[in-house]
Amino acid sequence: MGSSQSKGDAPPMVFVNEDNAVPVRISSAFVNQLNQAQPNAGSPQDIENQVRERVQAELAKIQAEKTAAVDTTFVDYKSSTNANANVTEQDMDHLAKHAPAKHVKVLPEEITKAQDALVQCYRKNPDRSLDCWAEVQEFRDLVQKAQNAFIATA
Template identity: 30%
Template sequence: MGAGGSKEEQPKSRVFVPQTPVEFSSSLINSLESSLESDYTRSQSAGQLVQQKVSEELAKVQYQAQEALALAKKNLEQAEKNEVAETDSVSSSDLAAKFEALKTKFETSTYVTELDKETNSVRETLVKCLQDNKGRPLDCYEEVEQFKAKLRTLA
């Protein structure tokens, strides 16, 4: 149909004419003309170089993150040890005094209300289950759910 549309266009090469005479050896010119390296291969190698640098930087960042995590774990463990040491030094009389203070605060709290008989019985069932299963509170899941449901009906 059209004369120019069916042919592939070849990129036109530009010729630069220097103002001073330059001579290159024929072997250099032949090696440049026969070189397989093109713009595509140069861009591929540049892309690989960028990818390699990114991988190296990512490895550095991961290493630094692991170091920071290890340091944070170490600090947390040390803080927990210090906390345990502090709680071990508390006497039973101090604990009893704190317990009594919390108990009076709880009893005088405005949030405490009297519960009806049915709610009290559900609460007592839950407390008994928790006392019977010390160290295994998940065994009282059904009682907890019943108590929650009962409290929802009161609200």
């Protein structure tokens, strides 16, 4: 009964997905149906001409969009540059008017000399910084003395 339907003229095509080992079978009748459903496109030369025409039209469209985008970007860049410059200038003026004045206090000469001696010692002994313990102690003592004097006057 069904034996005549399962037998075809050609053996069925079998496709196997390597990731999933489930075979997919396509009958020759299905392949024939697909072949009949395709319209006759014409000669290969006609197809090639159609493809060339479509490619040329697409290229022209892309070129027109690109030109329009460059023109728009240039106009936007000029206006945004001027606007950004104005905003930046206004921000700088505002900061200059409202920024607190920085009071720089000059360190006593003895602390500055001790600091210079400490830095010089560290530069002389980059691998042996513990050799500078005497300079560190002197600098720390002078800073502590200056802090105590400041607290006493406050």
